[in-house]
Amino acid sequence: MRYVSTRGAWHDRPQPFLAILLEGLAPDGGLAVPFSYPAFSAGELDALAGRPYREVACAVLGRYADDIPPADLEGIVARAYTEEKFGGDAIVPLRELEPGLALLRVSNGPTLAFKDIALQLLGELFEYALARAGRTMTILGATSGDTGSSAEVAMRGRRGIDVFMLSPKGRMSPFQQAQMYSLPDPNIHNLAIEGTFDDCQDIVKAINADAAFKARHAIGAVNSSNGARIAAQIVYYVTGTLAARRAPGAPVDFAVPSGNFGNILAAHAAKRMGVPIRRLVLATNENDVLDEFFRTGRYRPRGAAETHATSSPSMDISKASNFERFVYDAVGRDPARLAALWRELESRGEFALAGSPAWDAVRGAGFVSGRSTHADRVATIRAIHSRYGDVVDPHTADGLKVGIEHRDPAVPLVCVETALPAKFAATIREALGRDPGRPAAFEGLESRPQRCVTLPARSGAVRDYLAAHARPAA
Numbered sequence: 001m002r003y004v005s006t007r008g009a010w011h012d013r014p015q016p017f018l019a020i021l022l023e024g025l026a027p028d029g030g031l032a033v034p035f036s037y038p039a040f041s042a043g044e045l046d047a048l049a050g051r052p053y054r055e056v057a058c059a060v061l062g063r064y065a066d067d068i069p070p071a072d073l074e075g076i077v078a079r080a081y082t083e084e085k086f087g088g089d090a091i092v093p094l095r096e097l098e099p100g101l102a103l104l105r106v107s108n109g110p111t112l113a114f115k116d117i118a119l120q121l122l123g124e125l126f127e128y129a130l131a132r133a134g135r136t137m138t139i140l141g142a143t144s145g146d147t148g149s150s151a152e153v154a155m156r157g158r159r160g161i162d163v164f165m166l167s168p169k170g171r172m173s174p175f176q177q178a179q180m181y182s183l184p185d186p187n188i189h190n191l192a193i194e195g196t197f198d199d200c201q202d203i204v205k206a207i208n209a210d211a212a213f214k215a216r217h218a219i220g221a222v223n224s225s226n227g228a229r230i231a232a233q234i235v236y237y238v239t240g241t242l243a244a245r246r247a248p249g250a251p252v253d254f255a256v257p258s259g260n261f262g263n264i265l266a267a268h269a270a271k272r273m274g275v276p277i278r279r280l281v282l283a284t285n286e287n288d289v290l291d292e293f294f295r296t297g298r299y300r301p302r303g304a305a306e307t308h309a310t311s312s313p314s315m316d317i318s319k320a321s322n323f324e325r326f327v328y329d330a331v332g333r334d335p336a337r338l339a340a341l342w343r344e345l346e347s348r349g350e351f352a353l354a355g356s357p358a359w360d361a362v363r364g365a366g367f368v369s370g371r372s373t374h375a376d377r378v379a380t381i382r383a384i385h386s387r388y389g390d391v392v393d394p395h396t397a398d399g400l401k402v403g404i405e406h407r408d409p410a411v412p413l414v415c416v417e418t419a420l421p422a423k424f425a426a427t428i429r430e431a432l433g434r435d436p437g438r439p440a441a442f443e444g445l446e447s448r449p450q451r452c453v454t455l456p457a458r459s460g461a462v463r464d465y466l467a468a469h470a471r472p473a474a
């Protein structure tokens with residue numbers, strides 16, 4: 001398996017997995033995508049039914065990371081997905097709410113959000129790849145909450161890796177803040193920025209634009225544009241389909257609460273690999289850029305001023321970084337066509353596909369969509385609790401609300417649970433009049449000692465801090 005950039009780079013010399021793993025963006029600003037999707041035959045899929053998660057992970061990831069010897073990959077997967085980290089040996093259990101309606105529980109990892117599935121694997125892969133290359137790496141990232149804690153927990157204490165994570169000072173939930181700032185590991189650096197999440201992201205971009213500085217400190221990224229994260233997420237669409245299907249080969253629909261388009265892109269990739277997924281139901285919150293696209297063909301990312309702060313905050317995204325990978329498929333994997341659309345996006349602020357062959361391809365990919373509001377998610381949390389006794393988090397509620405709107409009795413619907421309710425207590429209190437339960441490991445989290453450095457929202461200040469505290473590239 002080799003990788004190319006969505007915008008044309010590497011097409012003359014496609015890159016192996018371990019090369020794109022440590023790269024951020026491609027040199028042309030595009031994203032790494034597989035040269036072609038590996039295919040699973042019906043027989044190969046059936047053979048994976050009922051097999052342990054780690055075994056399915058090796059079968060799927062082995063196709064994407066075929067430059068890692070199988071025995072090494074087995075070790076990586078075994079260390080990433082342990083019973084201890086994921087609260088049980090199923091790793092991603094399927095919970096049937098009623099016949100034909102299920103939750104896929106991908107949020108049982110160490111930070112209680114689905115991002116742990118990808119980042120726990122990434123932590124192992126980075127350590128492996130850096131040791132092989134005799135290199136070190138400085139991870140520079142920005143977070144509004146879930147990605148930062150998931151990345152820090154996955155990278156804490158790892159050899160050769162330092163993490164500098166920017167977060168908007170005082171703007172995360174107390175739980176999210178404590179998850180990050182209470183980590184005692186010396187390789188984890190929390191930088192609280194006196195500004196918004198957008199300021200944090202702009203600073204990261206500005207520092208990454210300085211190629212010499214970037215090289216001097218071997219700066220890398222864990223953001224959702226890392227292609228290995230997508231590969232990791234394909235695995236649970238395979239296990240989820242095999243667990244929910246009514247018969248071998250019978251189709252399944254998935255509903256996915258979406259922000260940066262990373263999670264649902266993995267479902268799309270699984271479908272392209274031959275997994276019998278019929279519909280992909282994309283749910284947004286009030287930030288409904290993607291819903292607008294799938295209804296109308298018009299893609300119009302919003303600016304910070306038009307991005308609402310909602311009660312499903314991990315979906316408060318108006319520019320979905322992974323969407324480029326999907327459009328690449330829609331334009332027939334033609335990098336020139338893709339690059340032209342992104343130039344149009346830059347100059348006009350939008351593009352429209354309706355009426356073009358690309359739009360037929362989008363329709364043919366099985367996507368439908370819808371949006372959910374604060375009132376919808378509160379009502380859904382209540383309804384799910386009273387019907388089934390389950391407490392779901394606000395993001396999962398958005399997915400359930402939109403998924404159930406598109407439900408078809410002929411095909412099982414699996415809603416992806418993207419976080420546990422413990423992370424979002426205020427909305428649960430509003431819906432149910434009580435606090436959500438929390439796993440024992442998180443008792444007293446907010447009262448643990450916290451550690452962070454406050455910096456002004458200027459890239460120069462962060463640069464100076466990095467120069468003083470990051471180790472030089474080895």
Ligand SMILES: *Cc1c(COP(=O)(O)O)cnc(C)c1O
Nearest residue numbers: 258259260261262263314418419
């Ligand atoms: C990140 C996140 C999402 C959005 O997922 P994308 O891959 O960015 O579409 C949804 N829900 C939760 C809880 C998240 O942390």
